[in-house]
Every structure is written in structure tokens, then in C-alpha cells.
Amino acid sequence: MSRKLDKPLKKELESYQEAGVALWLDGRPSTPKKIAKAHKIAEDGVYMRDYVEDEKGEIKGIKFDFIKNEIK
Numbered sequence: 001m002s003r004k005l006d007k008p009l010k011k012e013l014e015s016y017q018e019a020g021v022a023l024w025l026d027g028r029p030s031t032p033k034k035i036a037k038a039h040k041i042a043e044d045g046v047y048m049r050d051y052v053e054d055e056k057g058e059i060k061g062i063k064f065d066f067i068k069n070e071i072k
Helices: 003-018 032-041
Strands: 022-025 045-053 059-068
Touching (some): 003 022, 003 059, 022 032, 032 045, 032 059
Antiparallel strands (some): 045 059
């Protein structure tokens, strides 16, 4: 991911965090900065975003999990 794309992702995640949405990276609590950095340096795969909703359908968390590229 280029540096230009890194900033919009970080800003998006900061707005979620300010709204009280929990952020997770590979199963651990994380920050917008760490998640954006992980996206930028991922080489052998991508990060999949998974939204966690409460019983009312409101977003309460976003999980980012690394998915390894198996194509050789």
C-alpha cells in the first residue's frame, strides 16, 4: 500500500476509534497507526476487515486479520 493510501485508512480508523469502536489486529487490540502500518508492509497477503456488530446492528469493533496469499 502506498503512503498516500496509508493516510486515508489511518484517518478512517481514527474516526471509528473516536466513536468508541474497538480496533483489533490479528486478534489483539490495536491502534489506527499500527493497522495502517501493517496494511502498508503486508507483502505475502492482505488484511481482511471484519465488522463486529451489537444486537442493534451497530458497529462495535473492527477486526483486521492477515490472509496469506497462497498463489505461487
